[in-house]
Amino acid sequence: xxxxxxxxxxxxxxxxxxxxxxxxxGTAAIAYWLILPLLVLEGxxxxxxxxxxxxxxxxGPDGSFNLDNYRQMLADPDFWRIMGRTLVFTVIVDVIxxxxxxxxxxxxxxxFRGRAAVRGLLTIPWAIPEVPVAITFIFMIDPTFGVFNxxxxxxxxxxxxxxxxxxxxxxxxxxxxxTVWKGFPFYSLVLLSALQAVPxxxxxxxxxxxxxxxxxxxxxxxxxxxPSIALLAVLAFIYSMQQxxxxxxxxxxxxxxxxxxxxxxxxxxxxxxxNFSYASAMAVVGLAFAAIATLAFIAVQRRLxxxxx
Amino acid sequence: MSATTLDHATAARAAADRxxxxxxxxxxxxxxxxxxxxxxxxxxxTLNAIQPGSISLTWPPALLPRGFEWSNFARLFDDKPIxxxxxxxxxxxxxxxxxxxxxxxxxAYAMSRLRWHGRYLLGLFLLFTQIMPxxxxxAPELTLFRAFGWTDNLTMxxxxxxxxxxxxxxxxxxxxxxAIPRELVEAGLVDGCNHWxxxxxxxxxxxxxxxxxVSVVAFFFSWNEYLFSSALITRSGLYTGSLGLATLITxxxxxxxxxxxxxxxxxxxxxxxxxxxxRHILRGLTAGAVKG
Numbered sequence: 051x052x053x054x055x056x057x058x059x060x061x062x063x064x065x066x067x068x069x070x071x072x073x074x075x076g077t078a079a080i081a082y083w084l085i086l087p088l089l090v091l092e093g094x095x096x097x098x099x100x101x102x103x104x105x106x107x108x109x110g111p112d113g114s115f116n117l118d119n120y121r122q123m124l125a126d127p128d129f130w131r132i133m134g135r136t137l138v139f140t141v142i143v144d145v146i147x148x149x150x151x152x153x154x155x156x157x158x159x160x161x162f163r164g165r166a167a168v169r170g171l172l173t174i175p176w177a178i179p180e181v182p183v184a185i186t187f188i189f190m191i192d193p194t195f196g197v198f199n200x201x202x203x204x205x206x207x208x209x210x211x212x213x214x215x216x217x218x219x220x221x222x223x224x225x226x227x228x229t230v231w232k233g234f235p236f237y238s239l240v241l242l243s244a245l246q247a248v249p250x251x252x253x254x255x256x257x258x259x260x261x262x263x264x265x266x267x268x269x270x271x272x273x274x275x276x277p278s279i280a281l282l283a284v285l286a287f288i289y290s291m292q293q294x295x296x297x298x299x300x301x302x303x304x305x306x307x308x309x310x311x312x313x314x315x316x317x318x319x320x321x322x323x324x325n326f327s328y329a330s331a332m333a334v335v336g337l338a339f340a341a342i343a344t345l346a347f348i349a350v351q352r353r354l355x356x357x358x359x
Numbered sequence: 360m361s362a363t364t365l366d367h368a369t370a371a372r373a374a375a376d377r378x379x380x381x382x383x384x385x386x387x388x389x390x391x392x393x394x395x396x397x398x399x400x401x402x403x404x405t406l407n408a409i410q411p412g413s414i415s416l417t418w419p420p421a422l423l424p425r426g427f428e429w430s431n432f433a434r435l436f437d438d439k440p441i442x443x444x445x446x447x448x449x450x451x452x453x454x455x456x457x458x459x460x461x462x463x464x465x466x467a468y469a470m471s472r473l474r475w476h477g478r479y480l481l482g483l484f485l486l487f488t489q490i491m492p493x494x495x496x497x498a499p500e501l502t503l504f505r506a507f508g509w510t511d512n513l514t515m516x517x518x519x520x521x522x523x524x525x526x527x528x529x530x531x532x533x534x535x536x537x538a539i540p541r542e543l544v545e546a547g548l549v550d551g552c553n554h555w556x557x558x559x560x561x562x563x564x565x566x567x568x569x570x571x572x573v574s575v576v577a578f579f580f581s582w583n584e585y586l587f588s589s590a591l592i593t594r595s596g597l598y599t600g601s602l603g604l605a606t607l608i609t610x611x612x613x614x615x616x617x618x619x620x621x622x623x624x625x626x627x628x629x630x631x632x633x634x635x636x637x638r639h640i641l642r643g644l645t646a647g648a649v650k651g
Contacts, residue, residue, distance in 0.1 A: 080554050081475035084465035088525060091462055095503075095522035096488050096496070103499035157393060160386060168390060170634050172397055177633035179583040181604045182622035186404040188608065189615060197403060197420045231400065292492040295585045299605060313494035320498040321590065333495040340491040347486065 100337070107330035119331035128307075129332070136291065136311040139226065143290035144283060147230045151237025151282070152275075158238065159245045169242075173235035180232065184299035187228050191215065218308035221301045225309045228296050233289055237282050241275060248274035277354040284347045291339065312336050404626075408432075408619035415615055428616070435620040439613075443596075444603035445625070447513060448582055451599055454517035455524065455581040456574050462521065463528045463573060468558050470529065471536035472544060485526035493523065497590050504591050511594045519587060524580040528573040535569030536562060571636055582629055600625045 110116040123129050158169045175183070191198045191214035199211040214220050252270045261269065294313040297303065303310035303318060310318070316336065319329035407415045411428040414421060435441055470478065500519065501510070509515035539562060547557035563570070585601040592602060604621055607613045 078473065078475040081469040081473040081478075084469035084473070084554075085481065087462045088466040088529070091458070091518065091522045091525060092484075092488065095500075095519050099496040099499040099503055100491075102502060103496055106499065106502075154393065154397075157390060160390075162386065162390070168394065170637055171394055173637065174401060174630060174633070175397065177579070177629045178401070178626045179601065179629060181583075181585055181601045182404065182626045183400070185604065185608060185618050185622045186400050189407065189619065190400065190403060195416055195418055195420060195615075197422070200419060231397075288490050288492075292494075294492075294494050299585075299608060313492050316494045317497065317586070320501075326498050326502075329498050333498070336492050336495040340487060340495070343490050344483070344487045347490070348483075 103330045103333050104337075106327050107334045109327055111327075119328050122328065123331050123335075131307070132310055132312055132315045132332075133335075135307075135309070139222070139293075139309075139311050140287055140290040142226050143229050143233075143293075144286040146226065147234050147237055147286050147290075148279060148282060150230060150234045152241055152279075154234065154238040155241035155245055158242050173239060175231050176233070176235035178232070180295040181299065183228065183232050184296055187224070188300055191224055215301050216305050218305055221305055221309050225297050225301055228300060229290060229293050232296065233286075237286065240282060241278060244275040244278035245271065277350075280350045281347070281354065284343060284350055288340075288343055291336075291343075404619050404622050408616060408623045410616075412614055412616040415619075431616045431620045432624070434614075435617050435624065438617065439603070439607065439621065440598075441600075441603065441621055441624060444598050444600045447597060448600040448625075451513050451517045451520065452578045452581040454514060455520045456577045458518060458521040459525055459528055459577040460570070460574065462525050463532050464563070464570075465558070466525075467529050467532035467536055468554070468562060470533045472562075473554075485529055488523075489526040489530070493586050497586055500587065501590050510591055511597055513592070513597055513599075516588060516591055517581065519591070520581040520584055521577070523584075523587075524577050528576055531576065532566070532569050532573050535566045535572075539565050575632065575636060578632070579629060 107119055108115055108117060110118060154172055158165065158172065162168075190196050193199070193211045193213050196211070196214070198214065202208050202212050212220060214224055248271060252274070253266060256266050256270055291311075292313060293311070294317065297309055297311060297314050298317065301309045303314045312332065312335070316329050316332045319325045319332060406424055408431060409427055409429065410424055411426050412431070414425050469475070470482065504510045504512075504515065543561055543565070544557055547561040548554075552560065583601065585605060588599055588602050589605065592598065595606070598606070604625055607618055607621055
């Protein structure tokens with residue numbers, strides 16, 4: 051291995067000429083050997099399950115092909131309520147998580163002593179597993195001892211501790227809050243690196259032109275990080291759509307289905323009511339949304355790559 | 360005349376200094392408040408794990424610690440098999456990390472450096488599986504596990520975890536392979552290395568942040584995962600941390616401080632892990648998530 055010294059200089063040259071992707075056209079065969087382990091693992095554990103799930107959704111009780119599950123699902127007002135709730139949940143989480151992510155990213159972007167420590171601390175929620183997060187918030191909203199009641203009591207007219215998980219609106223608000231709290235650090239970190247990629251000269255030019263902080267933010271910062279925000283909006287949609295554990299452990303989808311989004315609803319059908327084929331039909335709807343999200347993600351990323359920066 | 364302009368200048372500078380100082384104080388205050396708000400649940404979990412249960416169960420709750428009771432942790436380990444659960448979680452996570460690395464390293468190399476038919480299609484598939492909500496396939500997964508007798512088998516659960524986290528990890532590692540200048544790889548091939556050797560001696564040593572990020576993402580995913588574990592592991596003797604803790608929630612006889620202590624114990628490892636290498640994660644993740 052004598053290449054390291056020889057290539058050190060070429061590495062510098064390549065760095066200045068920008069990074070082009072390098073591909074070897076003559077060795078396609080080795081590529082298939084390289085991806086073989088991945089194909090086996092994904093084939094057995096994911097592809098099989100996806101196909102199996104789609105199959106189950108179009109299977110009648112006697113094993114014949116029919117679309118009864120879909121007919122039943124589309125005619126069921128409960129299904130549409132679940133979809134509506136999922137939409138509300140994902141949109142609200144999406145907006146708040148991006149806003150909170152951006153606010154914290156701006157804060158972490160300031161120059162101050164102990165910045166690295168603050169960045170570490172502010173992103174801790176991301177590192178805590180979901181089950182302990184659920185346990186902690188369950189205690190915090192306990193109607194008898196929960197610390198959230200102190201906050202609620204500060205509001206005018208609140209003299210009793212609220213029943214957090216028995217009130218539909220409060221339950222939804224709590225589930226949204228916990229989902230955002232657990233997830234926002236990722237968005238902050240990605241936005242932070244986007245903020246740091248905005249060229250400093252733009253700010254200097256704006257300052258010379260006499261633009262204030264707010265104008266700098268709206269005319270330089272926001273346009274500069276807009277591509278990252280677009281990408282993160284898609285990721286946040288996916289993240290909130292996938293959310294199962296926090297909802298399941300904190301409210302169980304209740305009260306009376308008030309927080310039952312698609313993911314817990316499918317689980318409920320499959321593992322509480324044992325309607326595997328009906329659950330599969332609902333899962334196919336989720337898969338369709340995932341496919342749309344995939345296309346959206348690709349479209350956003352493609353526009354991002356074509357955009358001159 | 361000249362003296363008065365000088366006075367004006369010093370006065371203006373003093374005023375500017377004062378606004379700067381006020382700005383710095385406001386800024387520090389804001390940072391402090393945001394940190395307090397964000398970290399309050401972590402503080403609350405820790406506080407109620409280390410103070411006597413009688414203090415936790417009072418109204419109104421005391422915001423500051425009033426006493427310490429380290430024996431909460433002793434009781435946790437005596438009364439609940441949390442040591443066992445943590446061992447099971449560690450085993451599953453270790454298998455997930457190893458399998459993920461074995462699968463992802465060659466695949467990311469092929470995705471990043473080689474041209475072959477189906478490359479784009481595989482990329483699409485990886486993106487799709489990463490986006491697909493887990494709840495969509497939990498029922499068919501159970502059917503599969505039952506058909507082969509894999510239920511209540513932690514190694515098979517680990518392989519499933521690996522299969523679920525491999526798509527994201529492939530993207531992350533592909534991005535860091537993409538960043539390696541082509542001349543380095545070319546030189547390796549010219550020097551007579553084959554693709555395996557180039558990968559091993561040229562590419563891998565240059566992508567340590569990417570490898571660290573992939574290992575941590577795989578570890579986090581597995582340590583965190585609850586949905587599939589709860590569907591595929593039913594024997595309480597095989598419970599991982601996630602499963603064990605979740606059952607504590609439903610067992611009404613579990614004292615609160617034991618719950619909180621369990622939460623703290625289960626979170627310590629990922630948090631320390633995260634803080635130790637957050638710089639690597641940031642670099643590796645952002646390489647996968649944003650371009651340019």
